[in-house]
Amino acid sequence: xxxxxxxxxxxxxxxxxxxxxxxxxxxxxxxxxxxxxxxxxxxxxxxxxxxxxxxxxxxxxxxxxxxxxxxxxxxxxxxxxxxxxxxxxxxxxxxxxxxxxxxxxxxxxxxxxxxxxxxxxxxxxxxxxxxxxxxxxxxxxxxxxxxxxxxxxxxxxxxxxxxxxxxxxxxxxxxxxxxxxxxxxxxxxxxxxxxxxxxxxxxxxxxxxxxxxxxxxxxxxxxxxxxxxxxxxxxxxxxxxxxxxxxxxxxxxxxxxxxxxxxxxxxxxxxxxxxxxxxxxxxxxxxxxxxxxxxxxxxxxxxxxxxxxxxxxxxxx
Amino acid sequence: xxxxxxxxxxxxxxxxxxxxxxxxxxxxxxxxxxxxxxxxxxxxxxxxxxxxxxxxxxxxxxxxxxxxxxxxxxxxxxxxxxxxxxxxxxxx
Numbered sequence: 001x002x003x004x005x006x007x008x009x010x011x012x013x014x015x016x017x018x019x020x021x022x023x024x025x026x027x028x029x030x031x032x033x034x035x036x037x038x039x040x041x042x043x044x045x046x047x048x049x050x051x052x053x054x055x056x057x058x059x060x061x062x063x064x065x066x067x068x069x070x071x072x073x074x075x076x077x078x079x080x081x082x083x084x085x086x087x088x089x090x091x092x093x094x095x096x097x098x099x100x101x102x103x104x105x106x107x108x109x110x111x112x113x114x115x116x117x118x119x120x121x122x123x124x125x126x127x128x129x130x131x132x133x134x135x136x137x138x139x140x141x142x143x144x145x146x147x148x149x150x151x152x153x154x155x156x157x158x159x160x161x162x163x164x165x166x167x168x169x170x171x172x173x174x175x176x177x178x179x180x181x182x183x184x185x186x187x188x189x190x191x192x193x194x195x196x197x198x199x200x201x202x203x204x205x206x207x208x209x210x211x212x213x214x215x216x217x218x219x220x221x222x223x224x225x226x227x228x229x230x231x232x233x234x235x236x237x238x239x240x241x242x243x244x245x246x247x248x249x250x251x252x253x254x255x256x257x258x259x260x261x262x263x264x265x266x267x268x269x270x271x272x273x274x275x276x277x278x279x280x281x282x283x284x285x286x287x288x289x290x291x292x293x294x295x296x297x298x299x300x301x302x303x304x305x306x307x308x309x310x311x312x313x314x315x316x317x
Numbered sequence: 318x319x320x321x322x323x324x325x326x327x328x329x330x331x332x333x334x335x336x337x338x339x340x341x342x343x344x345x346x347x348x349x350x351x352x353x354x355x356x357x358x359x360x361x362x363x364x365x366x367x368x369x370x371x372x373x374x375x376x377x378x379x380x381x382x383x384x385x386x387x388x389x390x391x392x393x394x395x396x397x398x399x400x401x402x403x404x405x406x407x408x409x
Contacts, residue, residue, distance in 0.1 A: 012361065012365060013362040023338070023372050023386075024339040024343055029347075030389075030391030035367065035368075063341075066337040066341060067335065067338060070335040071335075201367070227391075234391040238396070239396065239397070
């Protein structure tokens with residue numbers, strides 16, 4: 001087979017071979033979030049400091065007395081991951097000015113789950129973005145508080161059954177729509193906002209590298225499937241992420257200085273949303289009528305985004 | 318690994334050794350293991366990219382292999398493999 005002709009197929013071999021998240025971490029088998037973190041570390045490289053909020057990624061990677069991280073990493077409370085990241089950035093600047101550390105560019109990254117980003121850590125994140133620190137914040141969105149036992153968060157989509165929003169005779173599960181976090185970050189008018197999914201690793205790495213090259217705050221929203229919480233077999237983690245993108249539930253796009261661009265991976269015609277619901281146990285109880293309501297909303301949201309991409313094109317100032 | 322007593326612990330429980338999680342072998346969690354069929358393998362590297370453990374590595378001959386000390390047997394590599402060269406085999 002010709003490698004040049006099948007570039008997309010063989011491109012995985014070109015990505016950074018260095019593993020900055022070592023094997024032996026205690027993530028559930030088939031966890032797409034830890035896959036996303038691994039790809040993120042590959043894209044960021046060695047000159048990185050990470051501040052991580054409480055959550056799955058903190059628990060699985062830093063079981064005392066061992067750590068899976070090969071880069072400087074600090075665990076902080078749920079609510080202040082973004083504040084600590086901005087503090088590290090300011091601290092590094094001061095140390096560099098005084099000549100205490102050698103003069104090289106170090107990227108500061110804050111990371112958290114959907115609870116640490118959308119609910120608890122929201123005001124700290126908003127503040128850090130508004131102050132314009134040179135940092136990336138990555139939200140690993142698995143759509144509930146998975147670490148403590150699948151409680152609902154504001155990132156849980158309509159109709160999903162969780163332990164605190166269970167589906168039954170009276171309720172259809174979660175009754176509110178998912179908070180549109182990337183749009184809130186776009187409203188902060190920061191230089192770069194992007195949505196990524198580890199099922200598209202090349203797109204993922206390209207967007208993280210772009211965020212790394214930008215001097216200023218950038219926000220990456222990562223869709224990470226959770227086999228335990230979403231009630232699906234462990235081998236489906238990557239394929240469900242792909243379905244979420246293909247059905248338009250989680251569109252991949254990037255916003256650079258207010259200019260929208262849909263990723264080339266987005267299909268021209270969206271698949272019906274029931275393809276995405278089918279492999280997941282948390283949506284098993286939904287009736288066709290309820291699916292119809294969700295489908296309508298997803299279509300409208302995607303059309304809105306497509307219109308924005310049309311009228312607010314990148315490089316069309 | 319030998320655990321430290323409270324007198325030997327560093328202040329703030331700082332872990333100073335990077336990547337020390339490798340001492341813990343998660344391979345014992347596995348109920349099925351991936352087996353590569355090198356005749357079907359096209360050496361694309363999809364299994365290497367999608368492994369959440371980062372335990373799939375390319376050998377000197379160009380074929381891929383999982384480090385069974387860490388493989389948790391999730392089956393993502395087998396499910397994502399384009400030419401279906403990876404089969405999941407029950408352990409035991």
